[in-house]
Amino acid sequence: MPNAARAELDAAGITDPALRAGYVVCRALNAHHGRTYFLATRLLPAARRPAVHALYGFARYADEIVDDLGDARPAAEKAAEIDLLGLRLRQALAGERAEQPVLAAVADTARRYALAPTLFADFLASMRMDTEVTAYATFDELGRYMHGSAAVIGLLMLPVLGTTVPREEAEGPAAALGVAFQLTNFLRDVGEDLDRGRVYLPTDELAAFGVDRELLAWCRRTRRPDPRVRRALAHLVAHTRAVYRRAAPGIGMLEPVSRACVACAFTLYRGILDQIEAADYDILNRRVSVPRHTRLAVAVPGLVRALAARARS
Template sequence: MTGRELDAAGITDPELRAAYTRCRLLNARHGRTYFLATRLLPADRRPAVHALYGFARWADDIVDDTGTDAVPAERAAALDRLDRLLRRALTGGRPADEPVVLALADTAARYAIEPAHFTDFMASMRADLTVTDYATYADLRAYMHGSAAVIGLQMLPVLGTVTDRATAAPHAAALGVAFQLTNFLRDVGEDLDRGRIYLPADLLAAHGVHRDLLLWSRRTGRHDRRITAALRAAEDLTRGVYREAEPGLAMLDPVAWPCIRTAHLLYRDILDTIADGGYAVLHRRAVVPRRRRAAVAADGLARVLAARFAARRSTPSAPMPYGGDALPAKEPG
């Protein structure tokens, strides 16, 4: 975390600065797309986004720990401990020695983020300890409310809006879901190695696909037209959720929306890469070329500079930091 970002956000306590720095490192290491987009935010808002990402990543790493010593009971115990620390921190207590929780609690307080969003998130993390597949898209969408939609809702107060927040909220939630569906499609093979299938069973079955067929393809490296058809259907489903989310972009604070627009474009580029690669996600990870990421980021930077220039020339009715509903202003990929 650069000192400039922390200074801009008014974070002066040494322990808090160290906690936010830890979150930034997690974001930079594990969420390249997300991190790149976050760089386009005003400096004072970046620490909050890093805290939200860092906490989500911390919980996800507990759930996905497949080390030889990480038996399910130990992962469940670690998640329970994290939940206790979170609840204590959100009610004003000290989260012991977990800097990620400390930064998250500070962000939640600064931006008045609903505690229920974190409760719902933890519920979905617990589901990952025992649930290995989802029968229908409705079942998966219920899971994604806690694992993805609430991430969009957590971000909304940080980004700021030019409408009332309730109007923007469904679109923010949809964008979180679209990002996660993109990750599910990209990571089909890796998730299968962990014993999980996030693509709905009814969608797969409609194309004659089942777990054993996916395992066969993963193991042998061979393709099957039924799998390709199912993955194409999952792509179509995901693009539909992006369309649900798109109207919300124009509702964001003008100096923040280039960040989300950049993330939106880069995540959709992942879908394009998957399609262009013949839906071979069971055999290799789809990666957006570095040149394309740089081009999208450069365009985002130009839009940021234009928005900031316009904001400096605007009237005091432009959004203010920590602004509430329609008040004047403020990648996991």
């Protein structure tokens, strides 16, 4: 076990060896797949980090069931596995011992922070949609999917982060931030999602610019940009920036020791939109990311603020 992981678990008072092993698995998933999230998580007090790792690890574990490009199983089998995951999670939340390490960790986190089981159910319902739905006609349709796949993640995080206002006041911005992050992912990953047979960008928004799935697939296949696609993506980037603006007031509603973490994730994830613009929206055959030096330039001042907030708490 890495020393940093051991220190986090000790600070959180997690002593059961099996639970510690589950949290370590979740931490490794966060470190490997969620570079921005993992970096931001390091700005939290050590005692709160395992819970964030557990929530990320569970979300990633479920996502891999439906999105693993190397998994050629029929959609019905993946849907059945999501259903089984939901059953196992409900059993774990009810107090039964979970054999799967990620489930053991997330169930422990749910108990420690009194997280609502309905939020996990909403998340898994959206994951199941990924086995059945390949396109969304409007933002309203997409919003129903994103409530479970993104907004509830923000809501699950709130008890871990803590608030200085009544929690229900912070829920709107927290949900909006989850949606902003996911819309950013949809824009960054539009080419990879095409390979999975899905288009998350609303059909009517694309059609307003003369874009459809076939044109996106042609751009992906030929590696050639198209001005209609560029204009559609520019429009959707602007829409996503507006969602970030709705989410921004929520950072000040968090406990001071948590603000640097969320501000870091906010800045770096919004920075992906900057990289999409810098690439002139030619992103169907490349995965843009925030450069390492930029991540460090954001994270280091954030660490200073986080340490100062801990000293005052």
